[in-house]
Amino acid sequence: MVLTAHRGLCVYCGRADSYSLDHEQPVSAEGHDIWWNFMPACKACNLWKNGRSSRIWVRDMDLHHRWPSVFPGRAMKPEVYAGISARVERTQREIQDPDRRDWFRHHYGTESKPRNKVELLRRLKSCAQDLKEYAQIPWKTPALEDYGRDVCTRRMCCGFRHDDSDFTLVFLNTDERDELERRARQEGLHAGDLLGKIARQYLARSKTPRKAA
Numbered sequence: 001m002v003l004t005a006h007r008g009l010c011v012y013c014g015r016a017d018s019y020s021l022d023h024e025q026p027v028s029a030e031g032h033d034i035w036w037n038f039m040p041a042c043k044a045c046n047l048w049k050n051g052r053s054s055r056i057w058v059r060d061m062d063l064h065h066r067w068p069s070v071f072p073g074r075a076m077k078p079e080v081y082a083g084i085s086a087r088v089e090r091t092q093r094e095i096q097d098p099d100r101r102d103w104f105r106h107h108y109g110t111e112s113k114p115r116n117k118v119e120l121l122r123r124l125k126s127c128a129q130d131l132k133e134y135a136q137i138p139w140k141t142p143a144l145e146d147y148g149r150d151v152c153t154r155r156m157c158c159g160f161r162h163d164d165s166d167f168t169l170v171f172l173n174t175d176e177r178d179e180l181e182r183r184a185r186q187e188g189l190h191a192g193d194l195l196g197k198i199a200r201q202y203l204a205r206s207k208t209p210r211k212a213a
Helices: 043-049 054-066 084-095 098-108 117-133 155-161 174-186 191-206
Strands: 020-023 038-041
Touching: 020 043, 038 043, 038 084, 043 054, 054 084, 084 098, 117 174, 155 191, 174 191
Parallel strands: none
Antiparallel strands: 020 038
16 A cells, blocks of 8 residues: 555655655654555665654755765755655655545455565555556545445445446456456446446447337
């Protein structure tokens, strides 16, 4: 959930892919080891930040930029570090969005923890690809009625839970099924919704006018 925030980019440099979780408020400075204190970061920035909050890190880089002989350190371009605070605030709001958090929990929360970094990166790549295929942000799309159960109710991805949904056997090969799902996502629909839309259009065209008695 965290690593896909900020478009999957490091919140600090804003350029590299985020493959590591950084504590925005360091644990050593009473920061919590919990999801809302995590930021998506690249490994280089995570190591560079080195146990500081982003506010302190930006201050240190600004001091180095102004007086490098007095405050030695590694340099970052001012136009990059000047935007860190704003990027962190935006990303915190994104991560703390309850609809977004619930969507990730419903769709990915039952998976076991990755056993190693290779598995983590594989899952991250798969998740990013899934999100890329949606024409709209799924947790911002219309939801179904509240069923009183802790499940996803977004019609785009979980429309099969709708009361009006029914199972109709459709013979499609793997490529055709993948293409159906891709086109449904482009229209912001669940594949079942798209099939229903096509079926209703066909039925409407095939209706014959009733003869007058």
